[in-house]
Amino acid sequence: MSKKGFTSHGFESVSPKAWKQQIQFELTGADYNTSVITHRQEGIKVKPFYTSEDLLTSSPTHKSAQAATPQGNINDFLISFEVYANHSDMANKKALWCVEKGCDKIIFLVQESIEHPEKLLANIPIDIHINLILQKPSSQQIENFSSYLNRVGNPRWQCSTDPISHFLIHGKWWKSEIEDGKLLEELIEKLPGGILTIDSRICHSAGAHMSLQLAHAMSHFTSYAIQLSEKNTLSKIKEVHFQLHTGNDFLMEISKLKALDLLWASVCQSLHISIPYVLCVEGAAIDKTLYTNNTNTIRNSTQLLSGVIAGAQEILCTPYDRIHKKSHAYSDRLAINQALILKHECHFENIKDPLSGSYAVERLSYELAEKALEIYQKTEAKGGLIAGMLRHEIQRDMQSQYQKTLEKFQKGDAVLIGANYLAKHEPLSLEKYPFIKKQHNKTLVPPLVPKRYAMEWEQKIQRDSHENR
Amino acid sequence: MKIDRAKIAHISLLKPENRTENPTTLTETAAGFPPFTRGLHPRMYLQRPWTIRQYAGFSTAEESNAFYKKNLAGGQKGLSVAFDLPTHRGYDSDHPLAKADVGKAGVAIDTVEDMKQLFQDIPLDKMSVSMTMNGAVIPILAFYIVAAEEQGTALHTLKGTIQNDILKEFLVRNTYIYPPKASLNLISHIFQYTSQNMPAFNSISISGYHMQEAGATAAQELGYTLANGLEYVKLGLKAGLDIDEFAPRLSFFWGIGMDFFTEIAKLRAARTLWASLMKEFNPKNKKSLMLRTHCQTSGWSLAAQDPFNNITRTNIEAMAAVLGGTQSLHTNALDEAIALPTDFSAEIARNTQIHLQKETDLCRMVDPFAGSLIVEEKTTTLIEKAWDIIKEIDREGGMQKLIENGTIKTNIEKAATEKQARIDSGKDLIIGVNSFKDPLEPPLDLLEIDNEQIIKSQTEKLKRIKASRDERAVTHALDQISKLASRSFSDFEMDRIKGNLQWKPEENLLSLAVIAARKRATLGEISAALEKEYGRHQASQHIFSGxxxxxxxxxxxxxxxxxxxxxxxxxxxxxxxxxxxxxxxxxxxxxxxxxxxxxxxxxxxxxxxxxxxxxxxxxxxxxxxxxxxxxxxxxxxxxxxxxxxxxxxxxxxxxxxxxxxxxxxxxxxxxxxxxxxxxxxxxxxxxxxxxxxxxxxxxxxx
The missing domain is CATH 3.40.50.280 (Cobalamin-binding domain)
Structure with missing residues (x-):
């Protein structure tokens, strides 16, 4: 044996061209383009391999991976949980329970019935991060919440409202576009150093492809930025919080989140904005299944891992059985434990931006960002996200993309365990209706409807099971 | 300042930071080309995904067979047989020393009839079968061969792996029977037999898994396992085989723990190192340079507390194995820290792999993390550390010597003790175990094995078989085994030196065991025939302090x-x-x-x-x-x-x-x-x- 240190023993380097030729040779006549290249809905071709030749080298470059946000270790993320707050005591109890189980952050979905935050926040340790998202604010509620938070002065306790997200999901405003906008302005005005929450999860749930999700997240922010800049209050925003879903395509999801970073840096630089953003990632809803639902735990771990690797600052825990069950301690705790395992057991403590330099992810994130920028610019050229919703274009685009993906499942080109693969009927106690509820309320525009690819198979399983009975 | 929508049209996209400081030139190679850092095949999983191979076996051959068939219907692609401990140690189920363990941690196999039952309705020419067997490797492989023969399967079509890695048994797993030298002799007989008769069968799977389970660091696991691999290569050469006759059939087995990026790097490092080590033997066949591997998610990282947390752990580990480019994979069931898997837990474990294979995009790209500064740096560091370990072993006189004097075993045990101290002191957190414990966790339904019933049925089966066989033929076959075992291995070496390399079935212990198996000699009898000449190994126990x-x-x-x-x-x-x-x-x-x-x-x-x-x-x-x-x-x-x-x-x-x-x-x-x-x-x-x-x-x- 050689006594010297390790060298790769004179193995010859192989060019990407030779590699590709070897693949073509092994394909024995099959078409390279259709056999090994993945053609994605975003218009991106994913190659079978990437090499250093795929790295982009020309300037201008984006140096900090997350604009103006200090880059920590990837396990520095906050573990957060959404608590529905319709009743102060109950929500407070739930929040305290979440903290005890390991959450660092509570996102309260504050309903209009909660007039004052004091009881909601009773006994919550000061080092816990809070985002009180007002779901249907009134001026009085904003006054109560902002004056309380200003008095407490805990920079970790924040309050926000996201009227556009409400509009996307419900197809209507609380009152009107102008009045809802005013409520947002009031909140920003009264709570300096506040945050802007951009809940963009619905785009993923409604079927949007990755670049569309990113483009609409940017448009969503842009609508607020234009509005607030007109009132000269944009500078009061301390952080922008993007809430995104990640799906099962692990490598592409990492690329998507890194693409958000490129986009954000590019948008901020061009618009002369300097606001750090916080990325909050939740496992997707669209690819979860009612049956064989322990697989949802597996899916969540893949989906959250892509968020962690991409450097998300917040991981939002979601139970595996949320499709059909109301919140309950067992699955809530299991969801929190998933994030705790990612944080403490994966040896991520000294890892920063781990895919920096990755030939594939660097390249694909750029390509996704490029496509997203195109869509974003087109949307904005036509008046922005709301205008697109009013013309029903946004809804149509998402529906068409959802349909294309669904067809892949129907043809068997894509798989969901428990739906179009290894499906079986299991007795389930449904505490919630697991399919799309018909909206009977009048809306201004058709809303973006959250869907799941598995639904048609699940309904078939249910029908078959009824017939067999 | 006001934001103007019109400005948005002029935004141009920034590019990712220019990173030219790639720490290594390793990735200037390609998958499918030596040293295979980026993978064994140019298309990797685009050509063929890894084999979903769940390690399982319990109770009797009948029950295990039913379990296998259920798993195969559920999407599993290959079989991996877990034998019970008495089988591993060469005892029939009716042996007094077997009493506590029959059918408990694996399936009890006493004769060819059990093996036939184990694979009933599973065509062995089509099914890749992996068998974790080291101690009683001769009778088990003989039973497998005879079961295939009697199923009407030609031996050359048999595909799969026998673990047969005895060196690591002396280091960590302890299911050895004979002393090291005699055990190595058996391996060379297996190499001879399989290279002659079973060209598609992997005659050894060199295991780092058990070292990791015993507490070895990633560098130790790599260094010790590859050093063991070199011992086996030398053994094959000594047995008179050409390097290309057996090196392409060597396979490896790694444990994949929770250190996500290190585990990915470990598999890349292993392939690179092995190709370099093997190059020194001047093989003509490129396949002799390939490190093909099976991986198993770590059993050690599983917790008995809050077992559903294990689903997440196993998925993260499985992803690391896939991103590292494994050829086949076992994912642990969530209850494997406390019992053998039930149908319920086995389904979740299997679905973990199906999820990764069919629901995600992991199969669409070769070595996706290549270029990542962290993954490349970890790959290089592990290569260097493992290389140092291998050199050190070489300097100290080789693996066999260090195994016999206990040095390596102690190193692994020290690493395990350090890890335990980090957990006990709270430096390392394990959710549900030393942090975020939940006193109200619901109990799991566990698989329970009625051991007394199995002993009873196996004993009856043994009686039946012994009563119906030709006793004289059995005794003769067993005598032949003992006789051949009594010839020292150096006789074979002499033959090699003399250039007498011809395949002689009567001089091959596996070949003789196949004859005995056909006559219905039992596992205990064949093992005892060898033990008569080799004796039974008893390891000494050491405690270190501080x-x-x-x-x-x-x-x-x-x-x-x-x-x-x-x-x-x-x-x-x-x-x-x-x-x-x-x-x-x-x-x-x-x-x-x-x-x-x-x-x-x-x-x-x-x-x-x-x-x-x-x-x-x-x-x-x-x-x-x-x-x-x-x-x-x-x-x-x-x-x-x-x-x-x-x-x-x-x-x-x-x-x-x-x-x-x-x-x-x-x-x-x-x-x-x-x-x-x-x-x-x-x-x-x-x-x-x-x-x-x-x-x-x-x-x-x-």
Whole structure:
């Protein structure tokens, strides 16, 4: 044996061209383009391999991976949980329970019935991060919440409202576009150093492809930025919080989140904005299944891992059985434990931006960002996200993309365990209706409807099971 | 300043930071080309995804066969057989030493008839079968061959793997039978036979998995395993084989733990190193340079507490294995820390792989993390560290020598003890175990094996077979095996030197075992025929000190345990004395070694009994050494029988005042019965050693 240190023993380097030729040779006549290249809905071709030749080298470059946000270790993320707050005591109890189980952050979905935050926040340790998202604010509620938070002065306790997200999901405003906008302005005005929450999860749930999700997240922010800049209050925003879903395509999801970073840096630089953003990632809803639902735990771990690797600052825990069950301690705790395992057991403590330099992810994130920028610019050229919703274009685009993906499942080109693969009927106690509820309320525009690819198979399983009975 | 929509049209996209400081040139290679850093095949999973191969087996051949068929219908693609411990150790199910372990941690196989039953309705020419067998490798492989013959399958179509990695058994797993030299001799016979008759069958799977499970670091796992691999290569050459005749059929087996990026890098490093090591043998066939591997998610990282957390752990580990480019994979079931998988838990484990293979995009790209500064740097570092280990082993006279003098075993045990100290001191967190514990976790339905029933049915089957076979033919076949075994291996070497390399079935032990198997000789009989000449290996046990205390000496509980032990010494004139022992064929000794070294560091007088003891032996040693406590470690499900027998033996010796405590995997529902049988305390997986020591002292002070 050689006594010297390790060298790769004179193995010859192989060019990407030779590699590709070897693949073509092994394909024995099959078409390279259709056999090994993945053609994605975003218009991106994913190659079978990437090499250093795929790295982009020309300037201008984006140096900090997350604009103006200090880059920590990837396990520095906050573990957060959404608590529905319709009743102060109950929500407070739930929040305290979440903290005890390991959450660092509570996102309260504050309903209009909660007039004052004091009881909601009773006994919550000061080092816990809070985002009180007002779901249907009134001026009085904003006054109560902002004056309380200003008095407490805990920079970790924040309050926000996201009227556009409400509009996307419900197809209507609380009152009107102008009045809802005013409520947002009031909140920003009264709570300096506040945050802007951009809940963009619905785009993923409604079927949007990755670049569309990113483009609409940017448009969503842009609508607020234009509005607030007109009132000269944009500078009061301390952080922008993007809430995104990640799906099962692990490598592409990492690329998507890194693409958000490129986009954000590019948008901020061009618009002369300097606001750090916080990325909050939740496992997707669209690819979860009612049956064989322990697989949802597996899916969540893949989906959250892509968020962690991409450097998300917040991981939002979601139970595996949320499709059909109301919140309950067992699955809530299991969801929190998933994030705790990612944080403490994966040896991520000294890892920063781990895919920096990755030939594939660097390249694909750029390509996704490029496509997203195109869509974003087109949307904005036509008046922005709301205008697109009013013309029903946004809804149509998402529906068409959802349909294309669904067809892949129907043809068997894509798989969901428990739906179009290894499906079986299991007795389930449904505490919630697991399919799309018909909206009977009048809306201004058709809303973006959250869907799941598995639904048609699940309904078939249910029908078959009824017939067999 | 105002934001103007019109400006948005002019935004141009920034590019990612220019990174030219790639720390290595390794990735200038391509998948499918040596040194294979980026993968064995140019398209990797685009050509063929990894094989979903779940390791399973329990109870009888009938039950395991039904379980396999269910798994294959559920999307599994290959089989991996777990044998019970008596089978591993060369005992038939009716042997008195087998009593506690028959059918517990795997399937009991006594004869060809069991093997045929195991694969009933599973065509062996189509199914890739992996068998974890090392000690009793000759009879098991012979049974497999005869089962295939009698199924009408041609031997050259058989595909799969036999683990056959005896060196690591002496290091960590302990399911050996014969001494190292004799065991290596058997391997060369297997190489000869399989290269001649079973060209598609992997004649060895060199395992790092068990080293990782025993506590080895990633660099140790790499270095020791590849060094073992080199030993086997030399063995093949010594047996007269050409490097290209057997090197392409060598395969490897790694454990994949929770250190996500390190595990990905480990597989890349392993391929690179192996190609470089093998190049020195000047193979003509490129495949001789390839490190093909199976991986298994770590059993050690699983927790008995909150077992559903294990779904997440296993998925993360499985992803690392896939991103590292494994050829086949076993994912652990969520209850595997406490029992054998049930249908329910096995389905989740299998679906983990199906999810990764079919629901995600992991199969769409080769070596997706290549270029990542962290992954490349870790790959390079591991290559260098493992290379240093391999060089060191070479300098010290080779793996066999270091195994025999215990150096490597001690290194691994030290690493395991350090890890335990980090967990006990809270430096490493394990969710549900040393942090975020939940007292209200719901109990799991576990698979229970009725061991007495299995022994009964296996014994009856053995009787039937023995009554119907040609006894004289069996005796003759067994005599032939013993006779050939008595010829020293150097005779074969002489043949090689003389250039007499011809394949002679009558000079091959596996070939003779196949004849014996056809005549229905049993596993115990074939093993005994070899044992007659080779003897049975008995390893010596060592305890080292200072490793645990070094990392935990400032911990409050550690200090109180030391003080309490000192007070005991003051009051009784001697230190608290404990005999730590394992009874039966369960050789998993990582836990008991950690207990021994950490208790010794806290002020206990520790006697560590040899492996594979009988209850009578342990009772006798306890009385002779006048110990205060006996600590029994049981990890293979034999606990009920073991404690009953031990208590009876102590009774016979008039020593029932000695307290029995238990460690290992003890299901909650069995505890009452064990207390009734004489056990007084239990320390399951996740127990902190410091708290265990305090609890033991409390028992003594009471």
């Amino acid at each position: 490793v645990y205390s070094k990392l935990i000496h400032k911990d409050k509980t550690y200090i109180s345990a030391q003080k309490k032990a000192a007070a005991f010494l003051q009051a009784n004139g001697r230190r608290p004395r404990i005999l730590l022992a394992k009874i039966g064929q369960d050789g998993h000794d990582r836990g008991i070694k950690i207990v021994a070294t950490s208790l010794a560091d806290m002020g206990f007088d520790v006697d560590l009994g040899p492996l594979f003891q009988t209850a009578e032996g342990v009772a006798k040693q306890a009385v002779e050494n006048d110990v205060h406590l006996i600590g029994i470690s049981s990890l293979a499900g034999g606990h009920k029988t073991i404690i009953k027998d031990l208590h009876n033996s102590l009774k016979k010796q008039g020593a029932t005042s000695i307290n029995i405590v238990m460690g290992g995997i003890i299901p909650e529902k069995d505890k009452k019965e064990l207390i009734d049988s004489g056990a007084c305390a239990f320390y399951g997986p996740g127990s902190r050693m410091t708290e265990t020591a305090l609890s033991l002292l409390d028992i003594l002070l009471e």
